[in-house]
Amino acid sequence: xxxxxxxxxxxxxxxxxxxxxxxxxxxxxxxxxxxxxxxxxxxxxxxxxxxxxxxxxxxxxxxxxxxxxxxxxxxxxxxxxxxxxxxxxxxxxxxxxxxxxxxxxxxxxxxxxxxxxxxxxxxxxxxxxxxxxxxxxxxxxxxxxxxxxxxxxxxxxxxxxxxxxxxxxxxxxxxxxxxxxxxxxxxxxxxxxxxxxxxxxxxxxxxxxxxxxxxxxxxxxxxxxxxxxxxxxxxxxxxxxxxxxxxxxxxxxxxxxxxxx
Amino acid sequence: xxxxxxxxxxxxxxxxxxxxxxxxxxxxxxxxxxxxxxxxxxxxxxxxxxxxxxxxxxxxxxxxxxxxxxxxxxxxxxxxxxxxxxxxxxxxxxxxxxxxxxxxxxxxxxxxxxxxxxxxxxxxxxxxxxxxxxxxxxxxxxxxxxxxxxxxxxxxxxxxxxxxxxxxxxxxxxxxxxxxxxxxxxxxxxxxxxxxxxxxxxxxxxxxxxxxxxxxxxxxxxxxxxxxxxxxxxxxxxxxxxxxxxxxx
Numbered sequence: 351x352x353x354x355x356x357x358x359x360x361x362x363x364x365x366x367x368x369x370x371x372x373x374x375x376x377x378x379x380x381x382x383x384x385x386x387x388x389x390x391x392x393x394x395x396x397x398x399x400x401x402x403x404x405x406x407x408x409x410x411x412x413x414x415x416x417x418x419x420x421x422x423x424x425x426x427x428x429x430x431x432x433x434x435x436x437x438x439x440x441x442x443x444x445x446x447x448x449x450x451x452x453x454x455x456x457x458x459x460x461x462x463x464x465x466x467x468x469x470x471x472x473x474x475x476x477x478x479x480x481x482x483x484x485x486x487x488x489x490x491x492x493x494x495x496x497x498x499x500x501x502x503x504x505x506x507x508x509x510x511x512x513x514x515x516x517x518x519x520x521x522x523x524x525x526x527x528x529x530x531x532x533x534x535x536x537x538x539x540x541x542x543x544x545x546x547x548x549x550x551x552x553x554x555x556x557x558x559x560x561x562x563x564x565x566x567x568x569x570x571x572x573x574x575x576x577x578x579x580x581x582x583x584x585x586x587x588x589x590x591x592x593x594x595x596x597x598x599x600x601x602x603x604x605x606x607x608x609x610x611x
Numbered sequence: 612x613x614x615x616x617x618x619x620x621x622x623x624x625x626x627x628x629x630x631x632x633x634x635x636x637x638x639x640x641x642x643x644x645x646x647x648x649x650x651x652x653x654x655x656x657x658x659x660x661x662x663x664x665x666x667x668x669x670x671x672x673x674x675x676x677x678x679x680x681x682x683x684x685x686x687x688x689x690x691x692x693x694x695x696x697x698x699x700x701x702x703x704x705x706x707x708x709x710x711x712x713x714x715x716x717x718x719x720x721x722x723x724x725x726x727x728x729x730x731x732x733x734x735x736x737x738x739x740x741x742x743x744x745x746x747x748x749x750x751x752x753x754x755x756x757x758x759x760x761x762x763x764x765x766x767x768x769x770x771x772x773x774x775x776x777x778x779x780x781x782x783x784x785x786x787x788x789x790x791x792x793x794x795x796x797x798x799x800x801x802x803x804x805x806x807x808x809x810x811x812x813x814x815x816x817x818x819x820x821x822x823x824x825x826x827x828x829x830x831x832x833x834x835x836x837x838x839x840x841x842x843x844x845x846x847x848x849x850x851x852x853x854x855x856x857x858x859x860x
Contacts, residue, residue, distance in 0.1 A: 372767065372768045372771075374766060374768075374771070374772075375766070375767075375768035375769070375770060375771035375772070376771065377771070378771025378772045378774060378775055379770070379771040379774055381771075381775055382771065382774035382775040382777075382778050383774075385775060385778045385779065385782075386778045389778065389781075389782045389787050390787065392787075392793075393787050393788050396647075396788060396792045396793065397639055397646070397788075397792075399647075399792075400643065400645075400646040400647055400792075401639055401643050401646060404635075404638055404639050405638045405641065528619075528620030528621050528624070529620060531620070531621065531624055532620050532621075532623060532624050532627075535624040535627055535628050536627060538628065538631060539627075539631055542631070542634075542635050542638070543638075545638070546634050546635055546637070546638030547634060551634075
């Protein structure tokens with residue numbers, strides 16, 4: 351554990367240095383993220399000029415969905431950006447150099463490119479989320495806040511599972527960019543209340559592709575709208591996705607042939 | 612077609628994104644007959660037609676130009692008896708033709724799926740103006756993309772800058788929501804910029820919310836922008852090529 355923490359710190363340090371070599375580009379990316387976030391927030395405020403609810407959720411509740419989605423998306427990008435640069439490792443056989451390292455290969459692949467911009471952005475989102483929570487009838491330090499935090503952690507674990515699946519599929523097909531972007535676009539579903547979908551859609555994106563488990567469940571728990579059965583289901587799905595992904599990764603490693611080395 | 616899975620996955624992503632937006636607006640309209648003077652069919656038509664146009668205008672020219680400059684590959688092009696500008700524009704059109712056709716077909720699938728909920732306009736004059744507008748918008752997008760790529764003469768990495776440009780472009784094009792949901796001064800500003808003609812204006816003309824005359828005025832604005840962008844490109848190239856060192860060959 352200590353070894354992996356040291357490795358993570360060193361990799362993060364290297365990633366930070368690479369960001370600071372292109373300061374203008376890094377700053378531009380940060381501004382771009384902020385601009386995109388701002389436009390979406392503006393869209394929500396504009397919509398609420400003309401209506402007082404979206405599927406029964408008021409303005410600040412809708413904002414909570416939006417902010418929670420952004421927070422989870424930002425945190426997952428911050429911590430697991432390494433998966434986006436994995437494809438060349440497979441195509442050029444560079445995975446050969448990662449496999450014999452005395453550190454878990456999966457850990458190394460996922461965490462070798464910590465995105466400092468997204469970490470800074472996540473801190474900003476946490477502050478905004480707290481400001482929105484203050485506008486809602488939610489008790490600070492209450493059970494709901496505890497469940498909100500736990501379910502965000504479970505959501506991040508499912509996201510780890512999805513990233514592991516992406517890595518495993520890349521080994522088998524060498525085509526990974528589209529999968530990760532499919533997941534990113536799918537996660538966008540969670541920025542809106544799940545009730546905008548019919549019951550089939552809600553079932554599909556809760557129990558088959560657990561997008562709503564990742565984003566909507568924490569918000570619903572915070573608003574006191576999530577029952578214990580769904581919390582148990584979230585835990586079960588987390589174990590299923592993470593466990594299944596790790597098994598698939600192990601099976602995919604056996605298919606790796608290092609064709610280009 | 613070497614990476615078929617990638618192509619299919621990206622198209623599924625396009626479809627999913629479109630469907631999410633449609634579902635969101637359908638939910639917003641639940642209990643409301645109009646939002647910002649748009650009925651649900653008008654809003655859906657706006658989104659579907661607008662997205663169809665936006666998909667047809669996509670290009671990645673800035674990446675190609677940036678790579679050529681950064682990796683020194685531009686040197687080989689400078690030696691050829693052909694304008695790099697014309698060469699790269701034509702090459703990019705060929706490169707994105709297949710992807711654009713497939714993306715366009717995907718958007719048409721969405722259109723067919725919602726055909727009974729959207730407004731059909733088969734006025735030939737309207738369609739002609741929209742087609743001309745879209746063609747000019749495509750040229751503008753290519754020129755902006757090329758100009759962004761030329762910034763690599765001074766700055767190695769331009770992805771961040773392009774990220775901002777893409778976001779601003781989508782916002783001022785009305786890609787997130789109709790621009791007339793915002794204050795009037797914002798709409799006036801958007802009409803002076805070239806972006807509104809790649810989504811908002813064609814969709815408004817299709818809906819009959821903007822007249823043919825407004826469309827023709829818009830075409831004139833686009834032509835002015837094409838000339839301006841061409842001049843910017845010439846100036847940028849003139850100064851940029853003096854900075855070019857061919858590093859990376």
